[in-house]
Amino acid sequence: MYYALVFFPRTKINEINKIRQKHDPTFNLINPHMTIMFPIPDLALKGRIIKHIENVLKKQKSFQIHFGELKKSWDYWLFLTLKEGEQDIKKLYNEIYSGFFSQYRRDDIEFIPHISLGLFLKNQSEYDIKNPEELIFDEDTYRQALAEAKSLNLDFQCTVDNLDLVELNDDFTQIMPVKNFTFG
Numbered sequence: 001m002y003y004a005l006v007f008f009p010r011t012k013i014n015e016i017n018k019i020r021q022k023h024d025p026t027f028n029l030i031n032p033h034m035t036i037m038f039p040i041p042d043l044a045l046k047g048r049i050i051k052h053i054e055n056v057l058k059k060q061k062s063f064q065i066h067f068g069e070l071k072k073s074w075d076y077w078l079f080l081t082l083k084e085g086e087q088d089i090k091k092l093y094n095e096i097y098s099g100f101f102s103q104y105r106r107d108d109i110e111f112i113p114h115i116s117l118g119l120f121l122k123n124q125s126e127y128d129i130k131n132p133e134e135l136i137f138d139e140d141t142y143r144q145a146l147a148e149a150k151s152l153n154l155d156f157q158c159t160v161d162n163l164d165l166v167e168l169n170d171d172f173t174q175i176m177p178v179k180n181f182t183f184g
Helices: 013-023 046-057 086-096 099-104 139-151
Strands: 002-007 034-041 063-072 077-084 114-119 156-160 162-168 175-182
Touching: 002 046, 013 077, 013 114, 013 139, 034 086, 034 099, 046 086, 046 099, 046 162, 046 175, 063 086, 063 114, 063 139, 077 086, 077 139, 086 156, 114 139
Parallel strands: none
Antiparallel strands: 002 034, 002 162, 063 077, 063 156, 077 114, 162 175
């Protein structure tokens, strides 16, 4: 079992899902989201995880973010990234990965606040979300999806004032909500 902390925007969901439905292998698992804490193993830490998040978020004030940039990740995902608010998200990310939880931080992968829109590999079945590595890029499908994403005008602002802890099974095929945390 694993736990992750995510932000679910409440704007442009239908537009985001138009492209995710075609290209995102996690479409049926989870709604559009921005991950703040990537999956960490349970190791009987559920209570400790919840307490840590509560402690971090009780002093957190809400803030605005602005989505609108499209970028390709190193492992061939199409990301909807931030125009504004990246520093606030990164600060929150660093606070979540403080203390005991710093050992779970993935410094080998740059943290880019984003909503995933799709994965573009020649053979997606070879992709391991727990251990991503570069595989063969499907450039044609990516270009088509990028054009579609641009046409959807995925430019919007939202307020980050709560986060959700979700539980993932060991093979990442099921995701269940655990707890919603509000700021302050």
